[in-house]
Amino acid sequence: MTEANGFQRFQGTEGYIASKPLIDAVNCAVALERPLLVKGEPGTGKTLLAQHVAAGLGMPMEHWHIKSTSKGAEGLYVYDTIQRLNDARFGEGDVKDIRHYIKYGPLGRVFAAAERHVLLIDEVDKADVEFPNDLLRELDEMRFTVMETGDEISAKERPVVIITSNNEKELPDAFLRRCVFHFIDFPEPDLMKEIVDVHHKNLDATLLDQVLIKFYWLRSQRELRKKPSTSELIDWIAVLLRSGVTNKQVEEHLPFIGTLLKNEQDTEALSQFEESDSKLPSSWSELGPRYQQ
Numbered sequence: 668m669t670e671a672n673g674f675q676r677f678q679g680t681e682g683y684i685a686s687k688p689l690i691d692a693v694n695c696a697v698a699l700e701r702p703l704l705v706k707g708e709p710g711t712g713k714t715l716l717a718q719h720v721a722a723g724l725g726m727p728m729e730h731w732h733i734k735s736t737s738k739g740a741e742g743l744y745v746y747d748t749i750q751r752l753n754d755a756r757f758g759e760g761d762v763k764d765i766r767h768y769i770k771y772g773p774l775g776r777v778f779a780a781a782e783r784h785v786l787l788i789d790e791v792d793k794a795d796v797e798f799p800n801d802l803l804r805e806l807d808e809m810r811f812t813v814m815e816t817g818d819e820i821s822a823k824e825r826p827v828v829i830i831t832s833n834n835e836k837e838l839p840d841a842f843l844r845r846c847v848f849h850f851i852d853f854p855e856p857d858l859m860k861e862i863v864d865v866h867h868k869n870l871d872a873t874l875l876d877q878v879l880i881k882f883y884w885l886r887s888q889r890e891l892r893k894k895p896s897t898s899e900l901i902d903w904i905a906v907l908l909r910s911g912v913t914n915k916q917v918e919e920h921l922p923f924i925g926t927l928l929k930n931e932q933d934t935e936a937l938s939q940f941e942e943s944d945s946k947l948p949s950s951w952s953e954l955g956p957r958y959q960q
């Protein structure tokens with residue numbers, strides 16, 4: 668992390684391989700103090716990015732995982748009326764002081780913290796369409812009022828906000844206008860080799876090549892319903908290494924396919940392919956001009 672021209676710069680970390688445009692997008696969001704909206708296929712490192720931005724900038728991170736039932740207001744605070752009622756019934760706690768029953772959510776906690784945080788709002792598209800709209804003002808102004816007490820919580824240090832989406836729902840224009848946007852393109856083989864190296868250090872080069880040829884070939888099959896992604900590739904390599912399969916076996920077959928294909932129609936299509944006399948590709952040139960090395 669460096670601090671040049673007045674703002675902290677993210678330069679990537681050893682555990683996360685970020686392309687130059689992604690690093691630029693992070694730094695643009697940090698400099699503008701605007702949320703960074705990251706989209707991309709599942710398993711392309713959106714969630715992991717936030718953890719590594721926090722590590723790279725030396726900031727603690729708060730992770731707000733969004734569900735279909737999440738409400739914007741819960742990110743700020745909830746007033747625990749049930750606890751207060753119970754305390755009143757059983758004569759416990761200080762029921763006169765409402766502040767004891769105000770529980771901050773992830774946004775509330777990072778605003779109230781003395782230290783600058785990274786706030787990850789993960790999978791924003793899981794919630795209903797009102798969710799992003801409900802947070803517009805708070806994310807802009809980085810402050811809110813606790814209605815029950817009149818307390819105003821204003822961010823001492825504006826958090827670095829990273830929002831991820833898998834594109835399940837469109838986000839409102841007013842929300843998009845306030846964000847810096849980056850789409851994580853699916854990594855090309857060279858970048859993927861670097862990513863694999865983070866997880867499986869010094870993998871045998873021949874095995875890595877065979878694994879990647881098979882992986883990109885699978886992804887290029889049009890009829891595939893669910894393409895395997897980076898996280899599945901990393902799991903696949905882990906199981907290949909643990910089971911001790913030889914390079915030759917990976918050259919000719921696709922062992923442990925359950926780590927790569929997660930849909931019965933896809934596994935069925937592959938077994939039909941293997942049963943016919945068709946040969947799996949074992950060189951980059953067989954994948955077509957896009958993959959010429």
Ligand SMILES: Nc1ncnc2c1ncn2[C@@H]1O[C@H](COP(=O)(O)OP(=O)(O)OP(=O)(O)O)[C@@H](O)[C@H]1O
Pocket residue numbers: 682683684685707708709710711712713714715716831833862865866897898901
């Ligand atoms: N650029 C990268 N550098 C290092 N590891 C990566 C990278 N991209 C993906 N990975 C690996 O893939 C895994 C999945 O990443 P992550 O969970 O961040 O994906 P995601 O985009 O958030 O997926 P989803 O949309 O399903 O939540 C990581 O745990 C890591 O092992």
Ligand SMILES: [Mg+2]
Pocket residue numbers: 713714715789831
């Ligand atoms: Mg994720």
